[in-house]
Amino acid sequence: MARPLPQRIIRPSMRRIPLFADRRFLALLALGFSAGVPLPLVAGAVLRQWFSEAGVPLAQIGLTALIGLAYSLKFLWAPALDAVAPPFARSGRRRGWMLVILPLLMGLIVLTGLGDPAAAPLQVAALAAAVAFLSASQDIVVDAWRVEMLADEEQGYGLACYVWGYRGALLASGAGTLLLVQHLGWAGAYIYAASLLLVGLGAALIAPEGPAPALVPLRIGLPVAVAVLVGVALLFAAVLQAAEAVLPDGAGAAGALLDMLPWLLALLAIGLAAWAAHRALLRWRPGRDTPFTGMIDSLGAFLRRPLAIWILLFIALFKLGEALAGVMTNPFYRALGFSREEVAAVGSVFGLLAILGGALAGGWLVSRIGTGKALVITGLGQMLSNLMYVALAHAGHDVPMLWAQVGIENFTDGLADAAFVTYLSGLTMRAYTATQYALLSSLAAVPLRTLGASSGWLAERMGWADFFLLTTAAALPAMIIMAFLLWRLPPARAEQPA
Incomplete structure (x- = not known):
């Protein structure tokens, strides 16, 4: 007769509810889907296809790579989402932030789709950069929520649910948006893509919260939270728009070097700051x-x-x-x-x-x-x-x-x-x-x-x-x-x- 598995491996919740029926894993599947929706729209194939069809010069299309900096640098403001309590803190720390971020994200995706890259490509790219900032903030919240709501032995299955939801979103938001353009136009296709985030909004309402934070968070009101998120998103947008000077169109070699001088000085300053930070971190x-x-x-x-x-x-x-x-x-x-x-x-x-x-x-x-x-x-x-x-x-x-x-x-x-x-x-x-x-x-x-x-x-x-x-x-x-x-x-x- 086979021996039963040790009691410590089988949690009570896992004995009562099959993994595929546990609402936590269903919520993670939906949250992963929500996290994957914005990426193709603002930092991937959809935006670059749109810009290509609009006749945007290749140099400006290349600059859209800077939009992805928000995803790369998200660790810089991740601690702030732990230290600051969201406006809807009574509904839970992670849920509260999702209820603030997702409506803003949907609205900015719609505004991006209403733009015209043929007439104003940098304005559309700037809105896309703002979307990327809010999308990266959503990633921070979802990643923390996944870790907090699951026990150690459940993390592997939870991550698998998240990844498959994310990959599904890349198809729905990437290929799905491109295929709908011929029927709805670019604006209608982006509105469709924004509506996909309703999946994440529903998941945020049903997902259970994890343990309370060890640090007592700073509490802020809804107007302040919206102002901060929109302000930082617009800062990302302004940085991207200013990057037009990096690759001047039609300038000679001397003019190009002159236009790039402030950026070379900025890179030098960043390098010196990185060196100073390195020395400080060693101590x-x-x-x-x-x-x-x-x-x-x-x-x-x-x-x-x-x-x-x-x-x-x-x-x-x-x-x-x-x-x-x-x-x-x-x-x-x-x-x-x-x-x-x-x-x-x-x-x-x-x-x-x-x-x-x-x-x-x-x-x-x-x-x-x-x-x-x-x-x-x-x-x-x-x-x-x-x-x-x-x-x-x-x-x-x-x-x-x-x-x-x-x-x-x-x-x-x-x-x-x-x-x-x-x-x-x-x-x-x-x-x-x-x-x-x-x-x-x-x-x-x-x-x-x-x-x-x-x-x-x-x-x-x-x-x-x-x-x-x-x-x-x-x-x-x-x-x-x-x-x-x-x-x-x-x-x-x-x-x-x-």
């Missing part, structure tokens, strides 16, 4: 408990490890080639004459299936040959897959070649993602696992967003074939650093003691 010692203490402690601990700067440089550059190519994918397809429907069916639907298949194969590969070897193999595959863009550029409007390019490029990206995430997970210290992983993954994307903004300028001046050859070569520095790190810090010995 940081745990002190008074504040919402930022855990973040500073964990970052300081990471920077004290061997070769920390080289590790961060590798993380920042590993996806550089993919980032440069990805921003220009939809304008490239448009230039070759592929229709909106072909892009939706092949690029969005088939591309998503290919990347999911690649992630599964990548996980299997890591388990069979180890993280180090898998990182080398998948990194090379990710780099060489950009040559499929070159082949498509020479083939022209060739639908079978489009299927091949999308399938190979997305499958190899999924392979590389699995090995890269495993490598990042192995780098985190056990005492700071969650915070360090969040910081590494967020900080890694900042150079990709900023350098990716130059992709349109490069594509205009180099032509498509040479541009994609450059994106292939852009992966070489990361491969060299990876070889150095794997030699000095093999994955088996990379994890530091807690």
Whole structure:
């Protein structure tokens, strides 16, 4: 007779209710869906397809990569959502913030869709940047809610529900919006996409709250909360609109350098500030408990490890080639004459299936040959897959070649993602696992967003074939650093003691 499982493994709630019927997991499926809706609309394929069809210059389309900075930098204001109680605090801390963020998010998505990128592309991009800020804030709330509402042994299934909801939203908001444009127009399609967030609003009303926070939060009223969220969102929008000076249109070399001088000085100031922060973090010692203490402690601990700067440089550059190519994918397809429907069916639907298949194969590969070897193999595959863009550029409007390019490029990206995430997970210290992983993954994307903004300028001046050859070569520095790190810090010995 089989022995019963230990009592500590089977929680009472899990014995009474099947996992698929537990409202917490159904809520997480819906919250994941809500979190995934805005991304294609403001920082992905839908916005860039819209801009391409409106005849926006490639240099300006490239600048839309900056919109994604909100997702990369969200860890900076995440502690504030813990420290400040929402206006509807009586309904729960996480629920209260969702009830503020989601209506604002829906309204801004509608306003974005009512814009005209042919006449005012930067205004539309600025609204998209504001949407990205609120979307990233929603991600912060949903991630915290997921962790708080589930026990440790339920986190894996909860994360799976969230991820599948998120992936479903990428199809509904990405391919779904593109397919509806021919029937509803761009404004109607964006209104449809905004209505998808009603799923998240319903989930926010039924999802149970987790334990009360240890810190006593600062309480603010609804007008203040709305003013702060809208104000910061508009700040993101203003920064994006000001970035027009980075890539001047039609200016000579001297004029371009002159226009870029303030930005070069700003980058120098940021570099000096980063160096000063690095020195301060090396001297940081745990002190008074504040919402930022855990973040500073964990970052300081990471920077004290061997070769920390080289590790961060590798993380920042590993996806550089993919980032440069990805921003220009939809304008490239448009230039070759592929229709909106072909892009939706092949690029969005088939591309998503290919990347999911690649992630599964990548996980299997890591388990069979180890993280180090898998990182080398998948990194090379990710780099060489950009040559499929070159082949498509020479083939022209060739639908079978489009299927091949999308399938190979997305499958190899999924392979590389699995090995890269495993490598990042192995780098985190056990005492700071969650915070360090969040910081590494967020900080890694900042150079990709900023350098990716130059992709349109490069594509205009180099032509498509040479541009994609450059994106292939852009992966070489990361491969060299990876070889150095794997030699000095093999994955088996990379994890530091807690």
